[in-house]
Amino acid sequence: MRFLSEKLPGVAVLGIPLLWISVFMLLPYAIIATYSFWTKQYPTFSPDFQFGNYLTLFTDPQYSKVLIRTLKVSLLVSLFSFLLGYPFAYFLAFRCKSQALRTWLYMAVIAPLWVSYLLRAYVWKTILGTEGVLNSFLMSIGILSEPSDMFLYNQFAMVVTLTYIFIPFMVMPIYTALEKIPRNLVEASADLGLRPIPTFLRITLPLSIPGVAAGFTMTFCLTFGDFVAPFLVGGPDGNLVANVIVTQFGTALNWPMGSALSILVLVIVLTVLSLSGRVERHYSPKEV
Amino acid sequence: MVMTLSTPRVAAPVKKKRSVVQRFAADTAFMTFVAILMAFLYIPIWILIIFSFNDSRSLTWPLSGFTLEWYQRLWNNSQLQDAIGNSFYVASCATVLTLLVGVPAALALHRLHFPGKTVFRRLVVLPITLPGVVTGISMLNLFRVLGFDLSLETVILGHATALLAVVVTQVSARLERLPKSLEEASADLGATQIYTFIHITLPNIRSAVIGAGLLSFVLSFDEIPVTFFLTGRDNTLPMYIYSTMRRGVTPEINAVGTLIVLFSLILIVAAVIATRDRKH
Missing domain, CATH: 1.10.3720.10 (MetI-like)
Structure with a gap:
């Protein structure tokens, strides 16, 4: 009895999650990994082991173009989120004097995460559309004489929308990293005669790199796999990788190709994760 | 030698004054930036809300009137x-x-x-x-x-x-x-x-x-x-x-x-x- 009450909790505590992960994560990944080597023989597929699907991904411009576009959009979204998010997080951590204002502003950036992601994408469609809020507003104040279609259904619209959606994921880790920096380091640097900007570049920025890396990882990976925003605001040339995956499993009925693409996304995400993990470790303050 | 030694002492108040001005400029810049970011985050949400009460099928400016019709339909x-x-x-x-x-x-x-x-x-x-x-x-x-x-x-x-x-x-x-x-x-x-x-x-x-x-x-x-x-x-x-x-x-x-x-x-x-x- 004593043995049971000592060993059983440990077994259950580890066993349940382990079983869950094996059945609902490892097994499914193994299945699509297997499919990715199969051959398509319209209208079905036959078991096989060949790298043709992966080869097609990189050689067929239909796929490689989408991959490059996805990479570009993801990098732009991460970059814009960083450019907007870093100064904001810096202001919160170092410049904001009032604790109440800091709490409110931090909450204000995080709160949109709780508001439906779909609606946040949708609202940009209503703003940027030809018959949308921005066009009609610009016309009503006389800047435009007729509605312009330059705002919606292009990569610009996609980058704006996705930046809007994912920016909290950039602000959170950067703010956490900045907050951890001991204030006396910055003060010491000032006392030693370094001006604010060199102090920032040589002390604050390097110490906040782990947060930046975490933020880049989140915004990059989330954008990389998004298919809703491209669908709503991306237009005909705005398909990203995830849209193509959806098509392969839907109308195109090419599961092996869709699986190969999914595995590629999985590998890219894992690569980004391990790279950013390395960066974070490299820049983390060493234990003394 | 004497001149170079005394220069910092004379320059100090001037430098301090300049840093106060710089600090004020930096604070203003930061505040403006924060305001713009908040506008970027929240204007779309207000647009979403405002147009749910707007008396028109199309989502265009200017607003045409108040209605609860859309809520009634829900x-x-x-x-x-x-x-x-x-x-x-x-x-x-x-x-x-x-x-x-x-x-x-x-x-x-x-x-x-x-x-x-x-x-x-x-x-x-x-x-x-x-x-x-x-x-x-x-x-x-x-x-x-x-x-x-x-x-x-x-x-x-x-x-x-x-x-x-x-x-x-x-x-x-x-x-x-x-x-x-x-x-x-x-x-x-x-x-x-x-x-x-x-x-x-x-x-x-x-x-x-x-x-x-x-x-x-x-x-x-x-x-x-x-x-x-x-x-x-x-x-x-x-x-x-x-x-x-x-x-x-x-x-x-x-x-x-x-x-x-x-x-x-x-x-x-x-x-x-x-x-x-x-x-x-």
């Missing part, structure tokens, strides 16, 4: 109400399931040492960064292989898997801040592990568990990519809205949106209150 839309019911069902079940698996996973990571622990940790938190489309596709194939029909229940399993990462990271973070001495003292006094968990560990991580549960609920309520692949004939609320959007922009979506914003706001307040640690 009230009479039975498909929408079914979708809302389904979403509550899915989000509640997925939250309970993910907590039942996630809290033990966090405990295992915190307390146990076992081979493959690093891989286990990486796997558990992977869905935070792994796009939902991969989770959705891979689980869809699992259910096909196993011969399961797609239904709201398969959606629940999908959500619970995707949200595991949220629960594990939040609960782990809290466990790490918990002093080990508490549990050790309990064990030294002869309490069993189960007793210690219920009376010592659980009360201390309670607010983190509640917070993680609320967040899981919201994320599940709002989930599209996994639901997209795993749902059968029944629609959840976001899937219903998504399919409405395919047909175009209508103020009815703004009305649903406004209600969702309101609902989210209530949940945020609830989360802030629930996760606020009582100070002794």
Whole structure:
């Protein structure tokens, strides 16, 4: 009895999650990994082991173009989120004097995460559309004489929308990293005669790199796999990788190709994760 | 020599004055920047809300008049109400399931040492960064292989898997801040592990568990990519809205949106209150 009450909790505590992960994560990944080597023989597929699907991904411009576009959009979204998010997080951590204002502003950036992601994408469609809020507003104040279609259904619209959606994921880790920096380091640097900007570049920025890396990882990976925003605001040339995956499993009925693409996304995400993990470790303050 | 030595003393007040001016300029710049970012984040949400009360089918400026028509239509839309019911069902079940698996996973990571622990940790938190489309596709194939029909229940399993990462990271973070001495003292006094968990560990991580549960609920309520692949004939609320959007922009979506914003706001307040640690 004593043995049971000592060993059983440990077994259950580890066993349940382990079983869950094996059945609902490892097994499914193994299945699509297997499919990715199969051959398509319209209208079905036959078991096989060949790298043709992966080869097609990189050689067929239909796929490689989408991959490059996805990479570009993801990098732009991460970059814009960083450019907007870093100064904001810096202001919160170092410049904001009032604790109440800091709490409110931090909450204000995080709160949109709780508001439906779909609606946040949708609202940009209503703003940027030809018959949308921005066009009609610009016309009503006389800047435009007729509605312009330059705002919606292009990569610009996609980058704006996705930046809007994912920016909290950039602000959170950067703010956490900045907050951890001991204030006396910055003060010491000032006392030693370094001006604010060199102090920032040589002390604050390097110490906040782990947060930046975490933020880049989140915004990059989330954008990389998004298919809703491209669908709503991306237009005909705005398909990203995830849209193509959806098509392969839907109308195109090419599961092996869709699986190969999914595995590629999985590998890219894992690569980004391990790279950013390395960066974070490299820049983390060493234990003394 | 004398000149060079005395120069700093003369220059000091001037330098100080300049730094005050610079500081003021920097503060103003920061404030402007923060204001612009806040406008970027919140003007769209206000646009969503304002147009839900606008008396026109098209979403164009200037506003034409006040109406509650779009809300009335929601009230009479039975498909929408079914979708809302389904979403509550899915989000509640997925939250309970993910907590039942996630809290033990966090405990295992915190307390146990076992081979493959690093891989286990990486796997558990992977869905935070792994796009939902991969989770959705891979689980869809699992259910096909196993011969399961797609239904709201398969959606629940999908959500619970995707949200595991949220629960594990939040609960782990809290466990790490918990002093080990508490549990050790309990064990030294002869309490069993189960007793210690219920009376010592659980009360201390309670607010983190509640917070993680609320967040899981919201994320599940709002989930599209996994639901997209795993749902059968029944629609959840976001899937219903998504399919409405395919047909175009209508103020009815703004009305649903406004209600969702309101609902989210209530949940945020609830989360802030629930996760606020009582100070002794």
